[in-house]
Amino acid sequence: MPESRQYNAEYYDAFEWPLDDVKLYSQFTSVDSDVLELGCGTGRVSLPLAKKSKHLTGVEISEPMHNRAQAKCQEKNISFLLEDITSMNLNKKFDLVIAPFRVLQCLEQQELIDGIFNVIHDHLKNTGTAILNVFNPLYSKDEMAEKWIKNEETFCGETILSNGDTLKVWDTRDHLDAKNQVLHPKMIYRRYRNNELVDFHTNPICMRYWYPDQFTQLIEAKGFTITNTWGGYNNEVYGEGPELTVAFEKK
Ligand SMILES: C[S@@+](CC[C@H](N)C(=O)[O-])C[C@H]1O[C@@H](n2cnc3c(N)ncnc32)[C@H](O)[C@@H]1O
Numbered sequence: 001m002p003e004s005r006q007y008n009a010e011y012y013d014a015f016e017w018p019l020d021d022v023k024l025y026s027q028f029t030s031v032d033s034d035v036l037e038l039g040c041g042t043g044r045v046s047l048p049l050a051k052k053s054k055h056l057t058g059v060e061i062s063e064p065m066h067n068r069a070q071a072k073c074q075e076k077n078i079s080f081l082l083e084d085i086t087s088m089n090l091n092k093k094f095d096l097v098i099a100p101f102r103v104l105q106c107l108e109q110q111e112l113i114d115g116i117f118n119v120i121h122d123h124l125k126n127t128g129t130a131i132l133n134v135f136n137p138l139y140s141k142d143e144m145a146e147k148w149i150k151n152e153e154t155f156c157g158e159t160i161l162s163n164g165d166t167l168k169v170w171d172t173r174d175h176l177d178a179k180n181q182v183l184h185p186k187m188i189y190r191r192y193r194n195n196e197l198v199d200f201h202t203n204p205i206c207m208r209y210w211y212p213d214q215f216t217q218l219i220e221a222k223g224f225t226i227t228n229t230w231g232g233y234n235n236e237v238y239g240e241g242p243e244l245t246v247a248f249e250k251k
Pocket residue numbers: 005007038039040041042043044045059060061062065083084085086099100101102103106107
């Protein structure tokens with residue numbers, strides 16, 4: 001597994017992500033729906049969405065994330081699988097296929113992007129809906145290299161863990177590939193007990209970024225019809241909010 005997918009599952013869950021995306025995905029499921037979630041992480045979306053679905057299959061490549069999702073799961077209508085979403089074949093078709101919270105952006109190379117779209121095609125019913133999400137880049141193509149890079153660590157936040165330790169997180173942004181539109185931030189987690197550092201964890205991330213038109217053109221070029229677009233989770237217009245979320249179906 002590439003270094004960039006070695007998440008620390010406990011630390012991933014320790015922060016409340018500022019996302020209100022479950023209600024959007026919930027609109028596309030019902031008690032008759034078979035749902036496939038690609039890159040399900042620790043089950044942040046899977047667990048609430050399964051309550052509104054017939055069955056949910058959550059697929060993840062990182063073993064710590066997968067194990068944490070399994071450990072949190074009480075529901076009988078969820079299956080968590082350790083698979084690669086760019087090459088798997090479950091031999092099953094679904095009513096809804098989703099990849100919440102920027103999963104597509106973990107896939108930086110063209111063959112991985114081709115792979116996930118083939119997987120979506122092979123697992124989506126002819127009547128089904130797929131939904132992908134990426135963030136809306138803050139800066140234009142010309143500005144990105146100059147404005148995104150930061151030379152020092154930036155404090156992002158802190159939280160108290162269940163054992164009373166304090167977890168603080170910073171990020172660094174010292175490298176981006178402007179030609180291929182890939183950011184390489186690093187998340188730096190430090191855990192403190194009585195103000196003493198007891199653990200240090202670095203999570204290097206790669207994020208391929210997509211501009212609003214590029215994202216819709218990609219989906220159409222893969223042979224799908226776009227049925228809905230959103231610019232965020234608070235009724236923002238596509239291209240004008242912080243997120244780019246697109247629903248599509250087979251032609
Ligand atoms: C930003 S997290 C999002 C997790 C979850 N969807 C959520 O909304 O909280 C991206 C997830 O995609 C997973 N992922 C990345 N590439 C993958 C691949 N090729 N196959 C399966 N999972 C992958 C990562 O391990 C990580 O858990």
